Amino acid sequence: MNQIEFREVKKSFGNTAAIDGLNLSIFEGEVYALLGHNGAGKTTALRLLLGLLEADEGNITVFGNDPIKDGNAVRSMCGVLSEDVWLYEPLTVYDNLIYYADIYGMNRMEAGKRMDELLSRFDLLEKKNVIIKGFSTGMKKKVALIRAMLHRPRILLLDEPTNGLDPVSTADLRSILLELAKEQGTTIIMTTHNLEEVQKICDRISIFRHGKNIFTDSISKLKDSSHYMEQGKFSLEKLYMDIEKNGVSK
Amino acid sequence: MKQSGYVFRMQLSQFKRERGMIIFYIACLAVIGILVPFFLHNINTSLIMAAFLTIMFLKPMLSDSLAGERERKTLESLLSTPINGKSIIWGKAIFYLLFAVCFFTANILCILLTNWLSGSGSGLDVWQWMSILVFAICNFSTISVVGVYLSALSGDLRTANSKVALAAYPFGLLFIVFLSVVFLNDVIVTVITGGIFLLICFGVLLVYGVKISKMRQSHYFENVKIKKTGKANERRSTGIVPKSQFAIVFRHEWKYFLTLKMLLINFAILCIAPAVFACLFGGENKLNIAVLITALMMPRVPANLIAYSMAAKKYIKQGNLCYRHRCM
Numbered sequence: 171m172n173q174i175e176f177r178e179v180k181k182s183f184g185n186t187a188a189i190d191g192l193n194l195s196i197f198e199g200e201v202y203a204l205l206g207h208n209g210a211g212k213t214t215a216l217r218l219l220l221g222l223l224e225a226d227e228g229n230i231t232v233f234g235n236d237p238i239k240d241g242n243a244v245r246s247m248c249g250v251l252s253e254d255v256w257l258y259e260p261l262t263v264y265d266n267l268i269y270y271a272d273i274y275g276m277n278r279m280e281a282g283k284r285m286d287e288l289l290s291r292f293d294l295l296e297k298k299n300v301i302i303k304g305f306s307t308g309m310k311k312k313v314a315l316i317r318a319m320l321h322r323p324r325i326l327l328l329d330e331p332t333n334g335l336d337p338v339s340t341a342d343l344r345s346i347l348l349e350l351a352k353e354q355g356t357t358i359i360m361t362t363h364n365l366e367e368v369q370k371i372c373d374r375i376s377i378f379r380h381g382k383n384i385f386t387d388s389i390s391k392l393k394d395s396s397h398y399m400e401q402g403k404f405s406l407e408k409l410y411m412d413i414e415k416n417g418v419s420k
Numbered sequence: 421m422k423q424s425g426y427v428f429r430m431q432l433s434q435f436k437r438e439r440g441m442i443i444f445y446i447a448c449l450a451v452i453g454i455l456v457p458f459f460l461h462n463i464n465t466s467l468i469m470a471a472f473l474t475i476m477f478l479k480p481m482l483s484d485s486l487a488g489e490r491e492r493k494t495l496e497s498l499l500s501t502p503i504n505g506k507s508i509i510w511g512k513a514i515f516y517l518l519f520a521v522c523f524f525t526a527n528i529l530c531i532l533l534t535n536w537l538s539g540s541g542s543g544l545d546v547w548q549w550m551s552i553l554v555f556a557i558c559n560f561s562t563i564s565v566v567g568v569y570l571s572a573l574s575g576d577l578r579t580a581n582s583k584v585a586l587a588a589y590p591f592g593l594l595f596i597v598f599l600s601v602v603f604l605n606d607v608i609v610t611v612i613t614g615g616i617f618l619l620i621c622f623g624v625l626l627v628y629g630v631k632i633s634k635m636r637q638s639h640y641f642e643n644v645k646i647k648k649t650g651k652a653n654e655r656r657s658t659g660i661v662p663k664s665q666f667a668i669v670f671r672h673e674w675k676y677f678l679t680l681k682m683l684l685i686n687f688a689i690l691c692i693a694p695a696v697f698a699c700l701f702g703g704e705n706k707l708n709i710a711v712l713i714t715a716l717m718m719p720r721v722p723a724n725l726i727a728y729s730m731a732a733k734k735y736i737k738q739g740n741l742c743y744r745h746r747c748m
Contacts, residue, residue, distance in 0.1 A: 217641070220500050224638045241637055246502035256497035258430070260437045265430075272426045273501045301437075317497075327500075 173197045174219065174325070174357065179228035181214055181381075188214040189225070190381035196374075198233070198324075199355040201347065203368040205410060206378030212361040215378070216327050219359075220245055233324070246274065249323035253330040255314040259303040263294065263313055266302060267320060274321035281320070288316040292342070307334035315343065319350075326350065328360040332367055344371050365406045375406075377413050385413055423503050427511025435519070445523065448473060453530025463535060463543035464603050467552070468596055470527035475563065475592035478520050479584055482567030485512045486640075487580030495640065505635040509572055513564040520560040525553065548602050551614055559595045562621040563588050565628050572640060582685075589689060594620070 176194040180187065189211045196202045204212045217223045218230055221237035221244055230237055237244045257266050264285070271281035289295040292312040302310060311334050318326060326347075332340045348371055350356040362368060368375060369389060377385040389406075392398070398409040435442075452473055457466040486508070489495040498508065528549070535543050544552075566587045574580035594617055601613045 220637075222496070222499055222637050223641055238636075238638065242502040242504070245500060245637075248500065250497065250500040252493070252497065254493045256493045258434065258494055259492075261433055265433050269426065269430050270501060272429075273423065273498075273503050275502075 173231075174233065174359075175229070175231045176215065176218075177229045179215075179218065179230060180226045181211075181218060181223060182226055187381050189218065192228070192378075192381065192383055194376060194383055194386075196357060196359060198357050199351055200373045201351045201358045201371050202360070203372040203375045204359065204361045204378060205363075205365070205368065205375055207414065210378035211381040212378055213329065214381075216250075216329065216359070216361065219327070220248060220250070246321075247324040249318035249321065249326045251311075251315050251318040251326075251328045251331055253333055255307075255310040257302050257310055257314060257317075260301060262299050262301050263289070264298050266313065267317055270317050271320055276321055284320055284322075285316070288319060291346070292316060292339070308336055308339060311335055312339065319346075322354070322356075324356060326356055326358045328358065328362075330362055330364075331360055332362065332364050340367070347371055365410060369404075369406045377410065379414075423507035424511035424514065426503075427508050428515050431512060431515040435515075445477065448477075449523070449526055449530060453527045454534050457531045457534040458538055461538070461540055463531060463540075464599070466531045467528070468599055470524060470531065471556070471595050471599060472592060474520050474524045474527070474560070475588055475595070477523065478516060478560070478563060479567070479588045480581070481516055481519070482564065482588065483571055483574075483577060483580040483584045485516065485568045486572040487574040487577045488571075490575070491577055499637045499640055505637050505640060506632050509565075509568050509632050509635060513561075513568045516564040516568065517557075517561050520564065521557055524556050524560070528553070544602070545605075547607065548605075548610075551610060552599065552602055555595065555598050555614055555617065558618055558621045559591055559598075562624050563591050565625060565632070569628050569632055572635070586685075586689075591621075 174194075174196040176192045179189055179192040181189040192211070192215060194215070204215065206212055214223065218225055219232060219237060221241035224238055232244045233247065235244050258269075267285050268278075268281060271278075271285070276284070285298075286295060289298055292315070294309065294312055294316070297305075297309070302313065305313070311331075315331065318328075328347075331343060331347075335343060344367070347358055351358055351373075360368075360372070372389055374386065374388045376383045392406070392409065393404040395404075398405050398412070400408055452466060452470050456469060457463060460466065486495060489498065499505070532543075532549075535541065567584045570583040570587060571580040574583055598613060598617055602610050604610070
């Protein structure tokens with residue numbers, strides 16, 4: 171029950187199979203990375219999880235809920251951050267955040283407190299009443315991240331979370347994500363091409379290829395093994411390149 | 421209903437930020453509601469122009485309602501929340517209905533006041549004013565609900581514009597026909613015509629109401645057709661090799677224009693509809709109105725195309741590509 175599970179899931183768009191028999195299990199509190207080439211099916215998998223797409227075959231359960239039948243229950247557990255920030259640019263940071271707080275059913279006082287807490291954490295408190303248009307990519311990303319975390323979601327879905335963030339903000343984000351996972355038990359699923367970041371914060375990884383999960387393992391196990399070493403240290407990049415070239419792991 | 425309220429509030433916040441457009445609406449109100457009745461002393465023309473202008477303003481707003489959100493990528497973020505797919509449509513439709521009713525009512529009030537101040541009286545009886553207002557609410561409800569629904573199922577703004585136009589203009593013409601009937605000053609004819617037209621509106625509302633009530637998050641993605649350029653385009657692209665960068669851009673725009681079949685059909689309907697209306701209902705005065713409406717509507721199609729040319733490209737990030745290849 172306390173896991174997200176994809177069992178033999180298939181999803182096609184016309185003649186193109188975006189997801190082709192995907193099997194995946196993610197446990198509560200895990201920081202999980204979905205890796206793979208462009209068009210491997212990572213974003214489609216996230217959309218299936220959120221119930222934004224309906225699977226052609228197979229089963230998906232999110233902590234015991236069906237994303238289509240219990241769509242609202244699943245989506246209320248999730249906070250989503252996309253690569254494109256998806257903000258209402260003519261509106262202020264406050265307008266953007268309060269809209270989502272209302273939808274998630276937070277009361278105004280609680281939402282205001284949480285908003286201020288997150289805005290000050292990301293150094294954006296003084297920009298609370300400023301219009302988003304004109305913000306840098308990094309600042310927009312921070313606002314989108316605050317929006318995703320506003321309602322203390324049980325699951326956080328992050329699509330390229332560190333894209334456009336400066337090194338300090340990236341480090342901040344890393345510590346926040348680790349805190350969320352370890353202290354509050356938030357399940358974090360991220361799709362990224364930043365393998366260094368994955369190695370630093372993720373518990374487990376899956377590598378997708380043409381809609382299939384071709385490799386799953388935990389980072390700690392991989393670090394303990396003697397394979398894929400570079401200058402005496404485990405290199406995820408080496409593993410990833412090897413799988414991309416050969417299709418299967420050693 | 422609560423969730424629709426959040427969407428409504430968000431729409432209102434966005435609307436309030438567009439100060440330029442608000443000033444433009446007020447200027448139009450001044451022209452149609454004060455200047456036209458003051459100089460023409462003809463309440464019929466003023467009302468028909470007010471009705472048409474309301475629909476002309478409503479149409480691009482409806483097209484942008486969800487197709488615009490899809491292009492700006494805020495739709496997916498909204499759908500990733502526990503909001504119901506149908507609440508988004510209802511919230512937006514109610515906002516646009518209120519906008520249309522407020523704009524049209526403000527026009528009616530201004531026309532009334534101008535007529536009264538210029539000593540021509542109110543021009544119409546109370547029952548006529550009331551029937552116009554009731555029909556306006558039903559007509560704008562239908563256009564708003566159908567428009568937002570069609571926009572939700574459109575892959576991009578251009579497709580939405582064409583689809584919404586096919587719904588908005590026929591209902592707009594229906595409204596003008598009803599206004600002409602009201603001006604005949606015959607209660608029985610007005611009641612019968614109004615009854616038939618209301619039945620049409622309620623029928624369409626019912627059909628789309630059922631469709632909207634079945635809307636789920638996945639329908640926003642799975643029922644959407646993204647326009648593909650197709651084989652006809654590939655055939656057209658062969659032939660003369662353009663030598664200048666201007667020709668490359670021109671040919672590209674022309675090819676894209678030819679793929680917009682719905683827009684071309686709309687354009688044809690726009691050209692002939694007022695004339696057909698004038699022929700059907702006769703009279704020199706009606707022909708003048710038809711010419712006036714055509715003149716008002718004509719700039720819409722090229723204006724839309726100009727607005728799309730670079731603004732849309734910025735959204736879909738083709739503009740950058742074009743700069744990179746030094747096409748501009």
